[in-house]
Amino acid sequence: MQYSIVSADSHINEPPELFNEVPASLRSLAPQLVHTDKGDAWIMAPGAAPRFVSTSAVAGRKKEEYLARPVTYETMRKGSFMPGPHVEDMDIDNIDAGVLYPGIMRYLERCADGPVRLACAHTYNEWMAGFQKHDPKRLVGIATLPQLDDDMGKTTIEALERAAKLGLRGAFLSQKDSGIPLHHPDASRFWAVAEEIGIPISIHIHTNPFQRGWSKDWMDIPGSKELGGSLVLIGMAEHMNTLIWGGVVARHPKLKIVLAEGGIGWIPSVLERMDHVYDVHRHYMNSIVKEKPSETFRKNFYATFQKDVAGIRLRDMMGADRLMWASDYPHTDTTWPESKKVIDETFEGVPEGDKHLMISENAARLYGLQN
Numbered sequence: 001m002q003y004s005i006v007s008a009d010s011h012i013n014e015p016p017e018l019f020n021e022v023p024a025s026l027r028s029l030a031p032q033l034v035h036t037d038k039g040d041a042w043i044m045a046p047g048a049a050p051r052f053v054s055t056s057a058v059a060g061r062k063k064e065e066y067l068a069r070p071v072t073y074e075t076m077r078k079g080s081f082m083p084g085p086h087v088e089d090m091d092i093d094n095i096d097a098g099v100l101y102p103g104i105m106r107y108l109e110r111c112a113d114g115p116v117r118l119a120c121a122h123t124y125n126e127w128m129a130g131f132q133k134h135d136p137k138r139l140v141g142i143a144t145l146p147q148l149d150d151d152m153g154k155t156t157i158e159a160l161e162r163a164a165k166l167g168l169r170g171a172f173l174s175q176k177d178s179g180i181p182l183h184h185p186d187a188s189r190f191w192a193v194a195e196e197i198g199i200p201i202s203i204h205i206h207t208n209p210f211q212r213g214w215s216k217d218w219m220d221i222p223g224s225k226e227l228g229g230s231l232v233l234i235g236m237a238e239h240m241n242t243l244i245w246g247g248v249v250a251r252h253p254k255l256k257i258v259l260a261e262g263g264i265g266w267i268p269s270v271l272e273r274m275d276h277v278y279d280v281h282r283h284y285m286n287s288i289v290k291e292k293p294s295e296t297f298r299k300n301f302y303a304t305f306q307k308d309v310a311g312i313r314l315r316d317m318m319g320a321d322r323l324m325w326a327s328d329y330p331h332t333d334t335t336w337p338e339s340k341k342v343i344d345e346t347f348e349g350v351p352e353g354d355k356h357l358m359i360s361e362n363a364a365r366l367y368g369l370q371n
């Protein structure tokens with residue numbers, strides 16, 4: 001089929017009954033859905049505070065009305081968790097294909113323990129493989145993987161290998177705030193396997209929030225939430241630096257890394273600084289990196305964005321072939337159902353060739369969608 005618009009970062013919400021599929025011995029420790037006066041919420045582990053679906057399912061509501069009413073599975077758009085309605089919602093939004101990231105399974109690290117995380121990852125990935133099967137030319141399933149500090153990355157590898165066999169076309173790496181960094185020696189085997197398997201590995205916003213270490217009380221100080229919402233990009237800059245300076249990409253030159261939902265406007269500035277560190281500081285810092293970070297970015301990285309006029313204007317400083325537009329359906333940042341209008345406005349004046357790369361071709365190429 002012809003791909004005019006591909007969303008490189010959309011989301012689902014896990015269906016209410018999903019974790020009934022977790023093996024019986026672990027089921028009571030798996031996430032449970034609860035219905036409350038404030039809406040539906042997931043309890044990620046026994047005793048944990050409820051995590052409301054709220055901002056994860058607002059597509060179609062006016063932004064002034066976000067969270068004005070409790071969000072439940074009854075009231076959210078069915079496309080959020082059912083493949084048929086999901087495709088219908090893509091049609092409403094003129095989207096030809098969507099790359100599907102998890103809902104609460106983005107927070108897999110909050111599950112009870114390592115064995116539960118692995119079981120939940122398998123359960124989710126099998127379900128997502130079925131979701132993708134509904135229309136593989138239009139639905140691109142991304143697996144979820146347990147964090148790298150579980151069993152020295154062994155379960156991360158096991159989940160990745162199984163997800164690849166299931167036909168999922170990318171994998172999302174869950175990262176515990178206090179977990180090992182991506183360039184830790186315990187993670188090295190995982191990166192070798194990821195390179196060998198060849199599917200893109202995604203790092204998504206909120207996996208390493210810069211507000212880690214903040215007391216929960218501090219989040220209630222007026223302004224803290226807006227500050228977090230504005231600076232989610234910071235964590236992505238940290239991931240990019242870790243993977244490049246830590247030599248992960250240098251050791252595994254075929255790796256494909258996707259920085260998901262972090263926007264793109266910051267990338268040229270951070271790369272310019274990284275190149276400066278490379279030129280001036282690498283000698284006395286005994287850097288293990290042997291090429292300019294901006295060159296590494298152009299070979300191994302991709303980044304997704306929704307509205308990012310600054311980044312679109314600076315595309316030549318990163319490579320237009322590295323940048324992928326996304327709708328973020330059905331989350332609070334979503335452009336649904338007006339994605340085409342948003343694209344027309346934010347890409348105004350951009351030559352058709354570059355525009356097509358960013359809104360369709362790059363994602364189609366990366367995930368093997370055939371025209």
Ligand SMILES: [Zn+2]
Pocket residue numbers: 009010011101204260261328
């Ligand atoms: Zn996303």
